[in-house]
Amino acid sequence: MLAFVTLSVLLAVTPTLAVWPVPRQYSTGATPLRLSPSFYISIKGLNSPPQDLQAAVTRTTTYLRNDKLQALVPDRGASSANAVRGAKALDSLSVSLTSTAKVRSISEEAVDDIEARVEGYTLTIPSDGSAATLTANSTLGLFRGLTTFGQLWYDLDGSTYTLQAPFNIVDSPAYPYRGLMLDTARNYFPVADIKRTLDAMSWINTLHWHVVDAQSFPLVVPGFTELSSTGAYSASQVYSTADVQDIVSYAAARGINVMAEIDTPGHTSVIARSHPEHIACFEASPWTQFANEPPAGQLRLASASTTNFTTSLLKAAAALFPSKTFSTGGDELNANCYNKDAATQADLAAQKKTLNQALDTFTQAIHKGLRDVGKRAVVWEEMVIDHPVTLANDTIALVWISSANAATVAQKGFKFIHAASDYFYLDCGGGGWVGQNPNGNSWCDPFKTWQKSYSFNPTANLTEAQKKLVLGGQHLLWTEQAGPTNLDSIVWPRAASAAEVFWSGPGGDIGKALPRLHDVSFRFVQRGVRAIPLQPLWCALRPGKCDLNA
Numbered sequence: 174m175l176a177f178v179t180l181s182v183l184l185a186v187t188p189t190l191a192v193w194p195v196p197r198q199y200s201t202g203a204t205p206l207r208l209s210p211s212f213y214i215s216i217k218g219l220n221s222p223p224q225d226l227q228a229a230v231t232r233t234t235t236y237l238r239n240d241k242l243q244a245l246v247p248d249r250g251a252s253s254a255n256a257v258r259g260a261k262a263l264d265s266l267s268v269s270l271t272s273t274a275k276v277r278s279i280s281e282e283a284v285d286d287i288e289a290r291v292e293g294y295t296l297t298i299p300s301d302g303s304a305a306t307l308t309a310n311s312t313l314g315l316f317r318g319l320t321t322f323g324q325l326w327y328d329l330d331g332s333t334y335t336l337q338a339p340f341n342i343v344d345s346p347a348y349p350y351r352g353l354m355l356d357t358a359r360n361y362f363p364v365a366d367i368k369r370t371l372d373a374m375s376w377i378n379t380l381h382w383h384v385v386d387a388q389s390f391p392l393v394v395p396g397f398t399e400l401s402s403t404g405a406y407s408a409s410q411v412y413s414t415a416d417v418q419d420i421v422s423y424a425a426a427r428g429i430n431v432m433a434e435i436d437t438p439g440h441t442s443v444i445a446r447s448h449p450e451h452i453a454c455f456e457a458s459p460w461t462q463f464a465n466e467p468p469a470g471q472l473r474l475a476s477a478s479t480t481n482f483t484t485s486l487l488k489a490a491a492a493l494f495p496s497k498t499f500s501t502g503g504d505e506l507n508a509n510c511y512n513k514d515a516a517t518q519a520d521l522a523a524q525k526k527t528l529n530q531a532l533d534t535f536t537q538a539i540h541k542g543l544r545d546v547g548k549r550a551v552v553w554e555e556m557v558i559d560h561p562v563t564l565a566n567d568t569i570a571l572v573w574i575s576s577a578n579a580a581t582v583a584q585k586g587f588k589f590i591h592a593a594s595d596y597f598y599l600d601c602g603g604g605g606w607v608g609q610n611p612n613g614n615s616w617c618d619p620f621k622t623w624q625k626s627y628s629f630n631p632t633a634n635l636t637e638a639q640k641k642l643v644l645g646g647q648h649l650l651w652t653e654q655a656g657p658t659n660l661d662s663i664v665w666p667r668a669a670s671a672a673e674v675f676w677s678g679p680g681g682d683i684g685k686a687l688p689r690l691h692d693v694s695f696r697f698v699q700r701g702v703r704a705i706p707l708q709p710l711w712c713a714l715r716p717g718k719c720d721l722n723a
């Protein structure tokens with residue numbers, strides 16, 4: 174019974190393991206076990222454990238004490254009272270690195286290049302009360318293991334217990350990149366909201382921070398502070414260098430890399446407030462002819478001075494982030510904006526270049542600037558599919574317009590991240606937001622349910638060789654209709670769906686996943702995240718009873 178079996182076989186024969194994402198290999202038993210009142214987690218074999226590992230241990234202990242999550246069964250565990258009272262007590266969890274592992278902090282490992290991260294762990298919890306053990310080859314792996322350990326327990330009248338000991342878990346992610354994109358330009362989010370989101374992202378390893386856009390420029394960039402002082406919604410709706418360091422270090426200590434994006438050359442209208450010389454078609458009307466959403470405005474990509482300005486800006490912004498990757502965007506370029514811009518037309522004529530040739534020069538220059546400061550460029554799919562620009566072979570593409578475009582990006586040979594609007598956009602289905610349009614829909618209707626995201630197949634339509642180009646995937650929140658007041662409800666628990674697809678691997682059964690998603694969602698709520706119900710509580714307590722065919 175305790176032998177390891179593969180995921181698909183196992184889900185059919187063992188009770189639900191209330192862990193999200195489901196470990197890639199595990200076995201459970203049927204023995205009750207409770208945490209001793211003096212339960213502790215010790216770090217073994219390290220003279221001076223990294224401070225962030227110690228903090229993760231402290232946080233895990235606090236969660237174990239404070240979660241107080243009742244089992245999701247109709248009597249909330251009451252009928253197990255005798256079993257819990259008579260259960261053996263677990264005194265400790267012993268955490269250690271394998272003997273060959275190099276000791277580095279979670280924060281250092283979190284910002285390693287995507288393919289270099291080591292996140293696997295082995296967790297063993299015997300049923301007889303003897304010490305549980307967690308081992309990994311990296312502190313990042315230990316952190317992931319602590320996250321799993323923290324999800325195994327329920328509360329009954331003050332006892333923290335499980336009915337499923339022993340546990341044997343051997344886990345590691347299917348894909349190295351599991352992200353969440355947050356747009357802080359359409360609407361601003363205070364640092365506290367971003368930190369709460371980072372806390373909930375325990376298995377997502379990248380915050381793709383779409384920090385600025387056409388509407389506002391909240392990022393304070395050293396040497397370019399005029400952009401935020403004229404471009405933020407207000408003097409307080411900015412991310413100072415101290416705020417950025419706070420977010421970056423908070424994320425890193427939780428195994429999360431912050432991959433920032435300054436979208437170019439489109440989506441840059443707001444830059445004109447301090448640098449009108451660099452922006453074409455600034456707030457041109459009607460906006461529908463000049464941009465995909467208001468306000469219009471694009472960097473004058475054919476201008477040597479604008480190219481130099483953009484390169485310097487990106488280098489200064491990238492220096493705020495330890496991430497090895499930085500996104501230069503590149504989506505939704507509007508040709509009409511440049512066709513109508515006299516300055517750009519003069520530059521193109523003087524250089525005898527087409528718009529695409531100028532885009533190539535511009536892109537090569539800004540990417541060289543990033544490479545010079547040790548950053549690998551990330552771009553939206555149009556830069557690979559639609560424009561004949563020269564990209565370094567390590568450039569990463571974000572597939573967003575349609576999941577079907579993944580195969581096209583793969584044919585070009587670039588590594589890529591699944592971020593497709595038809596599976597992972599959290600903002601779809603909210604109705605139209607442009608004014609005076611009573612019948613408007615969001616462009617990516619309908620609403621993307623967690624079930625839809627969960628059904629995603631990352632390697633659909635790819636050849637064996639192309640499958641290796643998939644780095645992972647992410648949910649995305651564009652915030653035209655989101656702000657601090659609905660952040661949690663629009664993101665959680667839906668965004669957990671991609672995290673399981675890209676950690677555990679695709680092909681999971683939606684019916685089997687639902688009880689676990691309920692579990693992690695209620696645990697979020699206990700930890701202060703306002704995740705929304707997926708079903709009436711009646712259904713959450715009775716797995717399967719609300720299925721259409723039940």
Ligand SMILES: *[C@@H]1O[C@H](CO)[C@@H](O)[C@H](O)[C@H]1NC(C)=O
Nearest residue numbers: 271293294295308309310314
């Ligand atoms: C550590 O790495 C080795 C070699 O890659 C692997 O066999 C082992 O399973 C890893 N250990 C853990 C605890 O993940």
Ligand SMILES: *[C@@H]1O[C@H](CO)[C@@H](O)[C@H](O)[C@H]1NC(C)=O
Nearest residue numbers: 477478480481482483485486
């Ligand atoms: C390039 O931009 C930087 C920063 O804005 C500026 O200091 C420098 O003078 C510019 N160089 C040229 C050749 O325009």
Ligand SMILES: *[C@@H]1O[C@H](CO)[C@@H](O)[C@H](O)[C@H]1NC(C)=O
Nearest residue numbers: 564565566567568586587588
């Ligand atoms: C990518 O380009 C670099 C430098 O141009 C080269 O050394 C490397 O071999 C290339 N890698 C692949 C996988 O083509």
Ligand SMILES: *[C@@H]1O[C@H](CO)[C@@H](O)[C@H](O)[C@H]1NC(C)=O
Nearest residue numbers: 576577578579580630633634
């Ligand atoms: C795969 O190809 C089929 C047939 O062309 C298409 O219907 C489907 O949407 C594609 N899926 C993805 C994820 O590209």
